[in-house]
Amino acid sequence: MEKLSNWLNVDIWWLLHGNKDQNIVPYFDKSLLHDVFTESKDLLMNHPQHWDHILKSIFDIYDNISELEGTTDNKKNSIRLMINFLTNSII
Numbered sequence: 696m697e698k699l700s701n702w703l704n705v706d707i708w709w710l711l712h713g714n715k716d717q718n719i720v721p722y723f724d725k726s727l728l729h730d731v732f733t734e735s736k737d738l739l740m741n742h743p744q745h746w747d748h749i750l751k752s753i754f755d756i757y758d759n760i761s762e763l764e765g766t767t768d769n770k771k772n773s774i775r776l777m778i779n780f781l782t783n784s785i786i
Contacts, residue, residue: 696728711754724761730771731757734778738785745785752781 700707711723735753742749756777760770 727761728757731774734774738778738782742785
């Protein structure tokens with residue numbers, strides 16, 4: 696996330712939450728966020744013209760997956776399905 700925020704030249708807080716109100720410190724699962732970005736790296740690399748849409752969708756996927764009950768493997772399968780759906784909607 697830090698590398699991405701530096702590359703985009705935006706504050707990491709804004710990248711994660713869309714604002715700079717740091718009085719609210721929400722919990723986020725770094726491992727889950729890493730899994731979502733890892734699964735979406737090809738999509739990001741192959742479609743830079745759609746980054747705004749892709750990044751918003753990636754964070755939406757993270758939000759949805761973080762609410763799921765179940766094992767890490769189940770969540771990873773859900774991530775793959777959602778990224779696949781996103782990929783097909785962009786192509």
